Amino acid sequence: xxxxxxxxxxxxxxxxxxxxxxxxxxxxxxxxxxxxxxxxxxxxxxxxxxxxxxxxxxxxxxxxxxxxxxxxxxxxxxxxxxxxxxxxxxxxxxxxxxxxxxxxxxxxxxxxxxxxxxxxxxxxxxxxxxxxxxxxxxxxxxxxxxxxxxxxxxxxxxxxxxxxxxxxxxxxxxxxxxxxxxxxxxxxxxxxxxxxxxxxxxxxxxxxxxxxxxxxxxxxxxxxxxxxxxxxxxxxxxxxxxxxxxxxxxxxxxxxxxxxxxxxxxxxxxxxxxxxxxxxxxxxxxxxxxxxxxxxxxxxxxxxxxxxxxxxxxxxxxxxxxxxxxxxxxxxxxxxxxxxxxxxxxxxxxxxxxxxxxxxxxxxxxxxxxxxxxxxxxxxxxxxxxxxxxxxxxxxxxxxxxxx
Amino acid sequence: xxxxxxxxxxxxxxxxxxxxxxxxxxxxxxxxxxxxxxxxxxxxxxxxxxxxxxxxxxxxxxxxxxxx
Numbered sequence: 001x002x003x004x005x006x007x008x009x010x011x012x013x014x015x016x017x018x019x020x021x022x023x024x025x026x027x028x029x030x031x032x033x034x035x036x037x038x039x040x041x042x043x044x045x046x047x048x049x050x051x052x053x054x055x056x057x058x059x060x061x062x063x064x065x066x067x068x069x070x071x072x073x074x075x076x077x078x079x080x081x082x083x084x085x086x087x088x089x090x091x092x093x094x095x096x097x098x099x100x101x102x103x104x105x106x107x108x109x110x111x112x113x114x115x116x117x118x119x120x121x122x123x124x125x126x127x128x129x130x131x132x133x134x135x136x137x138x139x140x141x142x143x144x145x146x147x148x149x150x151x152x153x154x155x156x157x158x159x160x161x162x163x164x165x166x167x168x169x170x171x172x173x174x175x176x177x178x179x180x181x182x183x184x185x186x187x188x189x190x191x192x193x194x195x196x197x198x199x200x201x202x203x204x205x206x207x208x209x210x211x212x213x214x215x216x217x218x219x220x221x222x223x224x225x226x227x228x229x230x231x232x233x234x235x236x237x238x239x240x241x242x243x244x245x246x247x248x249x250x251x252x253x254x255x256x257x258x259x260x261x262x263x264x265x266x267x268x269x270x271x272x273x274x275x276x277x278x279x280x281x282x283x284x285x286x287x288x289x290x291x292x293x294x295x296x297x298x299x300x301x302x303x304x305x306x307x308x309x310x311x312x313x314x315x316x317x318x319x320x321x322x323x324x325x326x327x328x329x330x331x332x333x334x335x336x337x338x339x340x341x342x343x344x345x346x347x348x349x350x351x352x353x354x355x356x357x358x359x360x361x362x363x364x365x366x367x368x369x370x371x372x373x374x375x376x377x378x379x380x381x382x383x384x385x386x387x388x389x390x391x392x393x394x395x396x397x398x399x400x401x402x403x404x
Numbered sequence: 405x406x407x408x409x410x411x412x413x414x415x416x417x418x419x420x421x422x423x424x425x426x427x428x429x430x431x432x433x434x435x436x437x438x439x440x441x442x443x444x445x446x447x448x449x450x451x452x453x454x455x456x457x458x459x460x461x462x463x464x465x466x467x468x469x470x471x472x
Contacts, residue, residue, distance in 0.1 A: 128412075128413075129412055131407065134460075148455070151455065157449065157453030158455070160456065160458070161460055162472050163459075163460045163461075178462060186467075190407075191407070192409040262450050266450055269443050269447055272415055273439075275422075277436075279422040280433070283425055
């Protein structure tokens with residue numbers, strides 16, 4: 001036989017099953033027996049014509065209206081077990097009046113569906129300095145005017161691309177979604193562009209376009225960063241949840257985009273310029289100091305001394321060299337003049353100066369071998385005159401010691 | 405002008421390189437020149453800028469882009 005469970009064990013099992021199988025739910029029903037305890041917790045029963053369930057709303061949970069018996073509401077909460085009394089009850093997180101209950105339920109369903117699909121994970125960063133802003137909103141509302149005014153005042157350098165769209169009514173979801181898509185097509189090649197999609201505040205019905213699948217998809221598929229700026233006080237719209245950034249008003253969106261306004265950027269530019277100038281001056285000064293140090297360093301001074309020594313040595317060599325060359329030239333000149341004199345003495349006519357004479361016959365020099373005959377006319381050439389003569393007689397010369 | 409954002413990033417990078425001072429001094433001087441030119445361009449761009457709003461409308465199949 002299986003041993004019996006204790007009551008606590010059974011209750012624990014029931015708690016586990018309720019948490020796992022049911023968990024968080026949204027329920028439509030009518031309030032009955034509403035009371036606020038001294039601790040601030042609110043207790044009531046939610047019922048329809050066939051069933052009822054106990055509910056608790058802890059003091060820490062905020063309410064935007066005062067519930068009363070008979071009021072139809074949509075309650076969101078977690079099913080829990082109250083073990084001391086063996087009761088199950090709904091631990092509520094919030095209550096919404098039922099006039100909008102149906103809308104709220106569909107909102108909850110879409111939110112759940114998109115959460116499951118991972119649509120709430122986009123967190124593209126804002127460009128550091130946005131230069132292009134695409135705006136999807138109504139052409140007639142205050143939202144556009146507020147955003148343009150803020151942008152013009154703070155960042156006139158930002159170019160605005162405006163896509164008009166109805167922001168409430170039947171056509172609104174399609175027009176808002178198309179606006180986001182069109183702006184993507186127009187601006188996606190610009191890295192520093194951002195899209196603002198939004199409108200001013202209104203009732204939950206007025207904001208409904210921003211709780212639709214088609215708008216959620218257009219934002220989810222956006223290649224550009226999207227800021228959702230739907231005026232509201234309590235719950236976020238689906239557009240807020242899908243967008244990369246969300247703000248409470250269109251003006252806040254414009255302020256976010258123009259976070260670094262023109263004055264800030266100009267001041268920052270000036271500080272960058274100052275910093276660069278200061279840095280480069282320091283670098284130049286440091287280098288000048290280094291040069292100064294090098295010039296005065298022992299090594300450099302020693303090098304200069306060595307250079308001086310070398311130059312002096314060179315001067316000496318140069319001087320020696322020129323003396324040497326001069327001597328050589330002098331010797332050569334002496335040699336040249338003696339050679340010239342020698343050469344002159346070898347000229348064929350130079351013996352005439354010493355008294356010798358040459359003999360010519362009929363303008364031809366008379367050679368050693370030529371035989372002469374008496375009575376022939378000859379010319380005797382001396383250094384300064386020519387003598388016309390006739391041979392008287394001829395006799396052989398007998399050589400004796402040195403005499404002619 | 406190359407995108408303002410890119411110019412600004414380039415300027416910040418130049419300031420960083422100058423601060424590190426690891427490059428040869430010739431390069432640093434060139435970077436300084438470049439940085440001052442960029443800063444001047446950015447300043448002129450910011451000072452002269454006037455808000456420009458363009459409207460984008462879709463008509464049947466075509467997209468119309470007109471001044472607002």
